[in-house]
Amino acid sequence: xxxxxxxxxxxxxxxxxxxxxxxxxxxxxxxxxxxxxxxxxxxxxxxxxxxxxxxxxxxxxxxxxxxxxxxxxxxxxxxxxxxxxxxxxxxxxxxxxxxxxxxxxxxxxxxxxxxxxxxxxxxxxxxxxxxxxxxxxxxxxxxxxxxxxxxxxxxxxxxxxxxxxxxxxxxxxxxxxxxxxxxxxxxxxxxxxxxxxxxxxxxxxxxxxxxxxxxxxxxxxxxxxxxxxxxxxxxxxxxxxxxxxxxxxxxxxxxxxxxxxxxxxxxxxxxxxxxxxxxxxxxxxxxxxxxxxxxxxxxxxxxxxxxxxxxxxxxxxxxxxxxxxxxxxxxxxxxxxxxxxxxxxxxxxxxxxxxxxxxxxxxxxxxxxxxxxxxxxxxxxxxxxxxxxxxxxxxxxxxxxxxxxxxxxxxxxxxxxxxxxxxxxxxxxxxxxxxxxxxxxxxxxxxxxxxxxxxxxxxxxxxxxxxxxxxxxxxxxxxxxxxxxxxxxxxxxxxxxxxxxxxxxxxxxxxxxxxxxxxxxxxxxxxxxxxxxxxxxxxxxxxxxxxxxxxxxxxxxxxxxxxxxxxxxxxxxxxxxxxxxxxxxxxxxxxxxxxxxxxxxxxxxxxxxxxxxxxxxxxxxxxxxxxxxxxxxxxxxx
Amino acid sequence: xxxxxxxxxxxxxxxxxxxxxxxxxxxxxxxxxxxxxxxxxxxxxxxxxxxxxxxxxxxxxxxxxxxxxxxxxxxxxxxxxxxxxxxxxxxxxxxxxxxxxxxxxxxxxxxxxxxxxxxxxxxxxxxxxxxxxxxxxxxxxxxxxxxxxxxxxxxxxxxxxx
Amino acid sequence: xxxxxxxxxxxxxxxxxxxxxxxxxxxxxxxxxxxxxxxxxxxxxxxxxxxxxxxxxxxxxxxxxxxxxxxxxxxxxxxxxxxxxxxxxxxxxxxxxxxxxxxxxxxxx
Numbered sequence: 041x042x043x044x045x046x047x048x049x050x051x052x053x054x055x056x057x058x059x060x061x062x063x064x065x066x067x068x069x070x071x072x073x074x075x076x077x078x079x080x081x082x083x084x085x086x087x088x089x090x091x092x093x094x095x096x097x098x099x100x101x102x103x104x105x106x107x108x109x110x111x112x113x114x115x116x117x118x119x120x121x122x123x124x125x126x127x128x129x130x131x132x133x134x135x136x137x138x139x140x141x142x143x144x145x146x147x148x149x150x151x152x153x154x155x156x157x158x159x160x161x162x163x164x165x166x167x168x169x170x171x172x173x174x175x176x177x178x179x180x181x182x183x184x185x186x187x188x189x190x191x192x193x194x195x196x197x198x199x200x201x202x203x204x205x206x207x208x209x210x211x212x213x214x215x216x217x218x219x220x221x222x223x224x225x226x227x228x229x230x231x232x233x234x235x236x237x238x239x240x241x242x243x244x245x246x247x248x249x250x251x252x253x254x255x256x257x258x259x260x261x262x263x264x265x266x267x268x269x270x271x272x273x274x275x276x277x278x279x280x281x282x283x284x285x286x287x288x289x290x291x292x293x294x295x296x297x298x299x300x301x302x303x304x305x306x307x308x309x310x311x312x313x314x315x316x317x318x319x320x321x322x323x324x325x326x327x328x329x330x331x332x333x334x335x336x337x338x339x340x341x342x343x344x345x346x347x348x349x350x351x352x353x354x355x356x357x358x359x360x361x362x363x364x365x366x367x368x369x370x371x372x373x374x375x376x377x378x379x380x381x382x383x384x385x386x387x388x389x390x391x392x393x394x395x396x397x398x399x400x401x402x403x404x405x406x407x408x409x410x411x412x413x414x415x416x417x418x419x420x421x422x423x424x425x426x427x428x429x430x431x432x433x434x435x436x437x438x439x440x441x442x443x444x445x446x447x448x449x450x451x452x453x454x455x456x457x458x459x460x461x462x463x464x465x466x467x468x469x470x471x472x473x474x475x476x477x478x479x480x481x482x483x484x485x486x487x488x489x490x491x492x493x494x495x496x497x498x499x500x501x502x503x504x505x506x507x508x509x510x511x512x513x514x515x516x517x518x519x520x521x522x523x524x525x526x527x528x529x530x531x532x533x534x535x536x537x538x539x540x541x542x543x544x545x546x547x548x549x550x551x552x553x554x555x556x557x558x559x560x561x562x563x564x565x566x567x568x569x570x571x572x573x574x575x576x577x578x579x580x581x582x583x584x585x586x587x588x589x590x591x592x593x594x595x596x597x598x599x600x601x602x603x604x605x606x607x608x609x610x611x612x613x614x615x616x617x618x619x620x621x622x623x624x625x626x627x628x629x630x631x632x633x634x635x636x637x638x639x640x641x642x643x644x645x646x647x648x649x650x651x652x653x654x655x656x657x658x659x660x661x662x663x664x665x666x667x668x669x670x671x672x673x674x675x676x677x678x
Numbered sequence: 679x680x681x682x683x684x685x686x687x688x689x690x691x692x693x694x695x696x697x698x699x700x701x702x703x704x705x706x707x708x709x710x711x712x713x714x715x716x717x718x719x720x721x722x723x724x725x726x727x728x729x730x731x732x733x734x735x736x737x738x739x740x741x742x743x744x745x746x747x748x749x750x751x752x753x754x755x756x757x758x759x760x761x762x763x764x765x766x767x768x769x770x771x772x773x774x775x776x777x778x779x780x781x782x783x784x785x786x787x788x789x790x791x792x793x794x795x796x797x798x799x800x801x802x803x804x805x806x807x808x809x810x811x812x813x814x815x816x817x818x819x820x821x822x823x824x825x826x827x828x829x830x831x832x833x834x835x836x837x838x839x840x
Numbered sequence: 841x842x843x844x845x846x847x848x849x850x851x852x853x854x855x856x857x858x859x860x861x862x863x864x865x866x867x868x869x870x871x872x873x874x875x876x877x878x879x880x881x882x883x884x885x886x887x888x889x890x891x892x893x894x895x896x897x898x899x900x901x902x903x904x905x906x907x908x909x910x911x912x913x914x915x916x917x918x919x920x921x922x923x924x925x926x927x928x929x930x931x932x933x934x935x936x937x938x939x940x941x942x943x944x945x946x947x948x949x
Binding site: 680681684687688691692694695700703704707710711714717718721722723725726729730733734737738741742745746748749764765767768769771772775776779780783784786801805806809810813814817821824825827828829831832833835836838 | 848853854855856857858860861862863864865866867868869871872873875877878880881882884885888891892895896899904905906908909911912913915916917918919920921922923924926927928929930931933934939
């Protein structure tokens with residue numbers, strides 16, 4: 041029964057997208073709204089059905105094959121969807137949060153000119169994201185992977201009349217291309233190692249292997265896959281595009297650049313978890329990259345003035361935590377953070393969008409203030425989200441982040457220390473944001489006077505997401521709290537699929553250690569959060585004072601360590617120089633000159649020359665024939 | 679006798695080549711055709727000689743002269759510009775070809791061995807008629823069609839509006 | 841080198857010689873004269889040269905009936921050619937008011 045309806049899960053949003061693209065402008069906003077919401081909600085409903093069907097299926101797994109896609113030599117790629125604990129949960133997140141954000145977008149984008157265009161892209165994104173999540177083979181996953189990159193590009197550059205938005209879209213696209221190259225090479229290496237690109241077959245074959253301690257083919261493949269993941273999930277060194285991606289509409293930032301697309305890198309690694317387990321080198325690289333990104337991005341977020349930029353750096357930082365978890369072989373913990381982060385970060389972005397909407401596109405934190413009374417729903421939901429992200433005990437972020445930090449400590453205390461510093465920064469800048477936006481006095485009275493709470497289409501998703509953000513943690517209540525860490529149990533069939541040696545790694549660490557680490561990180565987060573709130577709730581004066589006292593540090597942090605400028609000076613400028621040289625040397629001289637114009641000139645000159653013999657006079661032609669006859673006679677008679 | 683007729687033929691042809699006046703050139707053509715007819719007589723082929731005089735001297739040259747008169751083009755028009763290259767080139771080509779032809783003919787043992795004079799008797803119309811209508815009837819009819827087509831074609835070319 | 845006497849008396853070589861020289865003169869006329877009518881005469885001379893050679897060969901091979909039949913057909917085709925060719929000359933004169941073949945140079949680039 042699932043076989044007949046499951047393919048509709050990704051296809052419905054595609055049909056919706058086609059509708060908006062082809063007929064959207066004529067059909068009107070009401071029809072676009074109904075179709076956009078309807079298709080995504082239907083996808084969500086079908087995903088729920090598939091979720092329960094997969095749960096009931098043997099091995100918690102449904103493999104649906106719809107026919108052959110490619111069969112070239114040894115390579116056979118089927119058109120198939122797979123529902124296992126991992127992909128069915130992810131599909132629920134994509135379609136569920138996607139549906140909420142579609143609803144929110146109706147309110148946020150109602151006034152916009154390109155309403156149908158926006159929903160065309162957004163539905164297309166849902167289609168590609170679901171393809172990525174549900175695809176049973178790496179090539180199909182890659183189709184989704186590229187497709188979400190395309191939609192991300194289109195949606196970042198949605199405000200085409202501005203200068204910066206298309207440029208930001210291009211930047212995202214280019215950074216993603218670098219990652220995609222790694223992804224492609226990783227796929228080739230995996231094909232070389234296993235002779236197949238179907239995920240279940242790869243995992244089944246990998247299950248018989250022993251960990252690779254030297255640098256071999258598998259390590260190369262997984263490292264390349266990780267490079268692809270850094271591109272999509274904005275990790276060092278390919279994180280630069282994500283802050284710029286905030287040029288897109290805010291719901292897009294929430295859906296694509298916080299909740300779903302940017303987590304596809306983590307999803308990819310979870311998907312191939314049994315292979316990654318075999319390569320400890322890669323896992324170490326993943327862990328350190330994640331930890332470094334988590335701290336680095338968090339410090340950059342400390343002094344941003346744009347509310348969305350703060351959240352963007354926060355996203356980069358949180359993605360770093362997820363990779364840290366994966367690197368510590370805590371796939372369940374990493375994925376739990378994906379899950380919880382999807383809820384509270386989408387909520388934060390939508391809350392920020394609500395603030396921006398209420399203040400008529402004011403994004404500067406220094407011009408907000410005192411909105412607590414004006415926008416109560418937004419305020420309270422934002423408070424919940426902030427508590428989640430800082431890891432307030434009992435909230436979803438607390439469980440996931442703490443599990444990651446605990447596993448990081450087991451791998452290496454240094455990783456834990458870096459992660460803890462990042463967590464402190466996170467709590468600080470989040471409460472700085474809250475303090476600047478909602479407490480204190482209004483610093484821009486004009487905007488403040490016109491501020492208003494958003495319509496119900498925007499506040500309803502906020503409320504639902506807030507409930508989700510609080511409840512999501514229930515999946516991950518650790519054993520020491522009397523829970524079962526349900527997510528690990530649930531994901532077990534997916535991350536250990538086909539594993540012969542599954543369950544051999546023993547739990548180490550004690551309850552006392554777990555309690556101790558939890559206590560330390562919670563205390564640190566609460567203290568720095570309180571610090572941020574108490575400083576900034578009074579206004580911006582203290583930050584200005586700090587900038588005067590430490591001009592160098594402040595400038596470096598506010599300007600994001602000048603990485604963009606460094607890329608410009610050391611990578612882009614030489615590239616442009618070389619490209620210019622190559623253009624002048626190869627294109628202008630070699631190809632245009634020697635290759636194209638020279639033969640042209642020779643032909644033209646020769647033509648001009650021979651054209652002189654074409655007099656148009658019969659006699660001249662006849663004379664030519666006579667000479668030809670003479671020549672023939674001479675040849676025959678000589 | 680052969681040498682006389684040959685001389686008449688060639689001299690007539692040469693005077694056509696160098697005659698400026700078109701009417702006189704046309705008359706020189708008649709002389710040449712008469713010389714050719716004489717050559718046919720020397721080949722003891724009176725039928726061909728008669729045809730030559732009737733068709734060429736009679737019909738074709740008259741047609742050419744008629745066109746000359748019609749177009750009122752007695753003299754060659756002044757050249758737009760002189761073409762010494764063309765003139766000397768054609769002279770050279772003609773001379774080389776003539777020399778080559780003479781050399782080939784003189785060196786041919788086959789041609790010198792054959793003696794056209796020792797033949798039973800002159801060509802007669804009776805034999806020709808029998809051969810023509812027994813052996814080549816279809817070809818004869820086709821030639822009739824060809825002449826018709828040529829006539830229609832000529833009329834179509836010249837007539838202003840049909 | 842054979843003696844010239846049998847040639848002057850009119851053996852096959854003599855006829856062929858006359859035919860070839862007549863052909864070359866005709867060719868020279870076509871190449872060196874500009875007036876279409878004269879060039880047309882040159883073409884007729886070349887055709888006649890071919891006829892002379894044909895009949896001479898036919899006589900030498902002792903089967904002159906066949907040769908004469910062929911000659912008849914050639915004359916018929918020549919008559920067609922004359923009719924169409926002169927038609928073309930008149931047509932050109934109508935179009936360009938000239939019988940100079942050098943002025944009919946629309947084929948020029």
